[in-house]
Amino acid sequence: MLLTTLRRGKALQLTLAIVKPDAVAHPLILEALHQKILENNFIVIRSRELVWKRQESERFYAEHAGRFFYQRLVEYMSSGPMQAYILARDDAISRWRELMGPTKVFRARYTSPSSMRALYGLTDTRNTTHGSDSVESAHREIAFFFPEFNVREWMERSEPFFRTGH
Ligand code: UDP
Numbered sequence: 001m002l003l004t005t006l007r008r009g010k011a012l013q014l015t016l017a018i019v020k021p022d023a024v025a026h027p028l029i030l031e032a033l034h035q036k037i038l039e040n041n042f043i044v045i046r047s048r049e050l051v052w053k054r055q056e057s058e059r060f061y062a063e064h065a066g067r068f069f070y071q072r073l074v075e076y077m078s079s080g081p082m083q084a085y086i087l088a089r090d091d092a093i094s095r096w097r098e099l100m101g102p103t104k105v106f107r108a109r110y111t112s113p114s115s116m117r118a119l120y121g122l123t124d125t126r127n128t129t130h131g132s133d134s135v136e137s138a139h140r141e142i143a144f145f146f147p148e149f150n151v152r153e154w155m156e157r158s159e160p161f162f163r164t165g166h
Helices: 025-041 055-059 070-077 092-098 106-112 116-119 136-143 150-158 159-164
Strands: 011-021 043-050 084-088 129-131
Touching: 011 025, 011 092, 011 136, 011 150, 025 043, 025 084, 055 070, 055 116, 055 136, 070 136, 092 106, 092 116, 092 136, 106 116, 136 150, 150 159
Parallel strands: none
Antiparallel strands: 011 084, 011 129, 043 084
16 A cells, blocks of 8 residues: 555655654654654654753754754753654655745744644744755764664665565
C-alpha cells in the first residue's frame, strides 16, 4: 500500500527531522505530526527519542552562536525530550520544510496557516519542528543524531528497493 503511493522511478532523498520539546510534551500534537508524516508519504527510516545535554544543543546550533536568540534556543532545546527522525521520500528536504512553514510562528500563521508551525508553534523559538535545509546539512545532521547510520550504504542497498517497489 505504502509503496504504491511512491512515485515510481523517483529517487528517494533523506532528511533529518526533529519534533521539538514543546510538541513532544503534548501527545495529541505529536500524534498529529505523525499523521502529517504519513499523509505526506514520508517513510520513517529511523526514529529515536532523546534529551540533549546543553553542550549538544550548543554544538548543533553553533552556526547561530552570538545571535540574540541563541541562549534561549540552546536552553529550550535541552529542556526536555525530543524526537528525531530520518525521513525519506522524493524531494524530502523541501517537502518537509514546506510542511513546517516559516521559522517565525507569526509569519507562519499569516502565510502558511496549515503548516505545522502555524498550527502548533508557541513562539519563534518553540516552533515545533526542525528540518534540514540542504543535502549537506541533512547528511551532517543525520550523522549527529544517528552516528551508526551510513547514508551511502543505505542509498546503495535500500533506496532501489523502495524506488522500484519490489
Ligand atoms: N530561532 C529563534 N528566533 C529567531 C530565529 C530562529 O528562536 O528569530 C530559533 C528557532 O527555534 C529556529 C532555530 O532558531 O527553528 C534555528 O533557526 P533557523 O534560522 O535555522 O530556522 P529554521 O531552519 O529552523 O526554520
